[in-house]
Amino acid sequence: MDFNISDRMKHIDPRPLKDMFAYGVDPEIISFACGNPDASLFPNRELAAIAAGVLEQKPVQSLQYGKTNGYGPFIETLRQRLLDVQKIRCTVDELLVTTGAQQAMDIVSKLLINEGDTVIVEEPSFIGSLNAFRSYGANLIGVPLEDDGMNVEYLEAVLKSHQGKNSFIYTIPTSSNPMGTTMSEEKRRAFYELIKKYRVPVLEDDAYGELCFDGIHPTTIKSMDTENLVMYIGTFSKILAPGLRIGYVCADAALIDALSMAKQSSDLQTALLPQLMCDGYLHTYDVQAHIRRLQEAYKEKCDLMLECIDRYFPKEIYYTRPKGGLFIWCDLKRDIDTNEMINRCLAEKVAYVPGYAFMTDISMPRSTMRLNFTAVSKEQMPVGMERIGRIIREYEK
Amino acid sequence: MDFNISDRMKHIDPRPLKDMFAYGVDPEIISFACGNPDASLFPNRELAAIAAGVLEQKPVQSLQYGKTNGYGPFIETLRQRLLDVQKIRCTVDELLVTTGAQQAMDIVSKLLINEGDTVIVEEPSFIGSLNAFRSYGANLIGVPLEDDGMNVEYLEAVLKSHQGKNSFIYTIPTSSNPMGTTMSEEKRRAFYELIKKYRVPVLEDDAYGELCFDGIHPTTIKSMDTENLVMYIGTFSKILAPGLRIGYVCADAALIDALSMAKQSSDLQTALLPQLMCDGYLHTYDVQAHIRRLQEAYKEKCDLMLECIDRYFPKEIYYTRPKGGLFIWCDLKRDIDTNEMINRCLAEKVAYVPGYAFMTDISMPRSTMRLNFTAVSKEQMPVGMERIGRIIREYEK
Structure with a gap:
């Protein structure tokens, strides 16, 4: 090939995500690997009616070029909803609609990371975000993620030793991906105090905050943010539908202005019809009632998966008990490389994501795995979990 | 602000595009500044029917997560259409759907440009593309664009003097943006011979190829490409609707694989509903008949604008006579800075894009302007053109 690949893209190892997608190709595989919401709960008929109405009545707004920041009325809807749901007070100038989270x-990486800059992340963390940071040459430093969120003492030690080199801290405080853990209210306050002390920007990824099973959205870091240090990221992928690719950033107005410029050179603007569909859904239907249905359905599936772990997996393993979101994290706590074991599982038509994929250093073997409980049906779940349990026990022998 | 902007983003001057968007805010302004297609020709009722049908019958395909490369059946449709329309023979592995061109x-820039690499561009060229190259630290070298396309002798001199430093050559061979010129068939052959000789990749932007007024698509460089050196970019923005944000790349399969990885960290995948809508439109309606209607309507508007130039502008100016596309380029050929004159025009409620915006060095005053002939109505066009002509004459005094 006569093409020279840039240095920045060499920071991404294509294998983990390629493997994850490969697990989904065979329809016979019971896959706990993806991060898919339950497609049977998509409000597709309501969205069909909205899409048709919007295209017929607002052809220019839905089909012509639009503003890079997003569709004006939708931004105003987002502003009001952020205040109501996430208790975040902002102006429309502090919002930018993105093509998914x-x-x-x-664009945050494009705008804020120079080659070699440090990005502090929870360990483990979401591979898609880690790869975005890597693709701009970031040096990733992991802070251990505990059952109640990031270890803040460790974080402070990192902040001290890396002062001046940090682009930002990346956190998924609620129902984290991949662990499913939620940062406690005490830690949120301690975390924000640290941020203020060291004046380091924070990228708060709240993809799962609206999917807490008890319906109570934990205090967002952004809602505590008196210093404009937090870039808050939300998405409609988990509460409406990921195929729409609608996310948003809420941050300091001057930063939004610069991010908008980065977005302009990336894809000019987000597709308009999906923006108008989200906006139309929020105005026409009771989205909070829809979200409550998701919370109930996902809690039921999460409980079933926890039961399956108790029933089929060895007793000594560690696993998280999520209060929301899409994922459970297991550590087999023995000398099993889950990236090796996945081949045995695929042969038995079941899949998970090996834990190494979510680490800052993906070269080390890991005994951990991420299990998604939303995409597989309640009938298939015990079948798949029994298979994984059986294979783990085989490895023990 | 506690945020440090990356070095790469400092290569973009935000002013030209900010100014361009500002011109569109006042609805009283007759704006020849944007690159908008004629919204009255959007097939919005057909798209409404398709969107509703797709969401009702294919909820998973249109709303769930999908593959980064694009929706499978749509990729196959694109492959067949590329063969029929652009005479480009490729496999589905050589195609990637993008969020607009x-x-x-x-993603081509993200993947192929290292800081300081040379990207060779036509001068003038499309500011959106130039900014994408700049945002990855490219060093832009301009090759004069002539009435029959890029000056190939000049190009060879640049290729010789910059050997080994070139990421790629960027060209809009047909109905170029901003000039509206089309590369002759002879130059296309000479151009491709040079590419082969120097083995330098080419980014061929064919956004306007299907909008040639005579209905004849010039020979795409990609269709001559026996060496897999050309990355061909197409879009549905001009033939269907820009708000859908559907573009695509056709290139070497290994390169598509790497581009797909770059896209994955950029936005995971393009929104699915717009992909299924394009696919549905191509299968349900006679898109070639729709495109013929666009060609006729745009030719009529282009002819009207040329008449207006002859009637209202001074005789000595240079202007292009496009065979297609959306733009006419004027050089006032006198000591008038069009970036200064725009303020006078805005006060008179008429707008164009000052020529400096399309140059590799935007710091120099220019006597050129880009005029869009598709967005303004036939009634408004003479009114706006008369105003610009009057203001030019005032400057002459």
């Missing part, structure tokens, strides 16, 4: 990771 | 510029 992933694009927010990309 | 702009994203193709972005």
Whole structure:
């Protein structure tokens, strides 16, 4: 090939995500690997009616070029909803609509990371975000993620030793991906005090905050943010539908202005019809009632998966008990490389994501795995979990 | 602000695009500044029917997560259409769906440009693409664009003097933005011979190829490409609707694989509903008949604008006579800075894009302007053109 690949893209190892996608190709595989919401709960008929109405009545707004920041009325809807749901007070100048939350990771990285800059992340953390940071040459430093969130003492030690080199801290405080843990209210306050003390920007990824099973959204870091240090990222992928690719950033107005410029050179603007569909859904239907249905359905599936772990997996393993979101994290706590074991599982038509994929250093073997409980049906779940349990026990022998 | 902007983003001057968007805010302004297609020709009722059908019948395909490369059946449709329309023979592995053509510029840049690499561009060229290259630290070298395309002798001199430093050559061979010129068939052959000789990759932006007024698509460089050196970029923004944000890249399969990885960290995947809508439109309606209607309507508007130039502008100016596309380029050929004159025009409620915006060095005053002939109505066009002509004459005094 006559093409020279840039240095920045060499920081990404294509294998983990390629493997993850490969697990999904065979329809016979019971896959706990993806991060898919339950497609049977998509409000597709309501969205069909909205899409048709919007295209017929607002052809210019839905089909012509639009503003890079997003569709004006939708931004105003987002502003009001952020105040009501996430208790975040902002102006429309502090909002930018993105092509999914992933694009927010990309443009924040494009704008704020120089080659060699440090990005502090929870360990483990979401591979899609880690790869976005890597693709701009970031040096990733992991802070251990505990059952109640990031270890803040460790974080302070990192902040001290890396002062002046930090682009930002990346956190998924609620129902984290991949662990499913939620940062406690005490830690949120301690975390924000540290941020203020060291004046380091924070990228708060709140993809799962609205999916807490008890319906109570934990205090967002952004809502405590008196210093404009937090870039808050939200998405409609988990509460409405990921195929729409609608996310957003809420941050300091001057930063939004610069991010908008980064977005402009990335994809000019987010597709308009999906923006108008989200906006239309929020105004026409009771989205909070829809979200409550998701919370109930996902809690039921999460409980079933926890039961399956108790029933089929060895007793000594560690696993998280999520209060929301899409994922459970298991540590087999023995000398099993889950990236090796996955091949045995695929042969038995079941899949998870090996834990190494979510680490800052993906070269080390890990005994951990991420299990998604939303995409597989309740009938298939015990079948798949029994298979994994059986294979773990085989490895023990 | 506690945020440090990356070095790469400092290569973009935000002013030209900010100014361009500002011109569009006042609805009283007759704006020849944007690159908008004629919204009255959007097939919005057909798209409404398709969107509703797709969401009702294919909820998973249109709303769930999908593959980064694009929706499978749509990729197959694109492959067949590329063969029929652009005479490009490729496999589905050589195709990647992007979030508009702009994203193709972005991910190609992300993948292939190291800080300081040379990107060779036509001078003038499309500011959106130039900014994408700049945002990855490219050193832009301009090759004069002539009435029959890029000056190939000049290009060879640049290729000789910059050997080994070139990431790629960027060209809009047909109905270029901003000039509206089309590369002759002879130059296309000479151009491709040079590419082969120097083995330098080419980014061929064919956004306007299907909008040739005579209905004849010039020979795409990609269709001559026996060496897999050309990355061909197409879009549905001009033939269907820009708000859908559907573009695509056709290139070497190994390169598509790497581009797909760059896209994955950028926005994971392009929104699915717009992909299924394009696919549905191509299968349900006669898109070639729709495109013929666009060609006729745009030819009529282009002819009207040329008449207006002859009637209202001074005789000595240079202007292009496009065979297609959306733009006419004027050089006032006198000591008038069009970036200064725009303020006078805005006060008179008429706008164009000052020529400096399309140059590799935007710091120099220019006597050129880009005029869009598709967005303004036939009634408004003479009114706006008369105003610009009057203001030019005032400057002459």
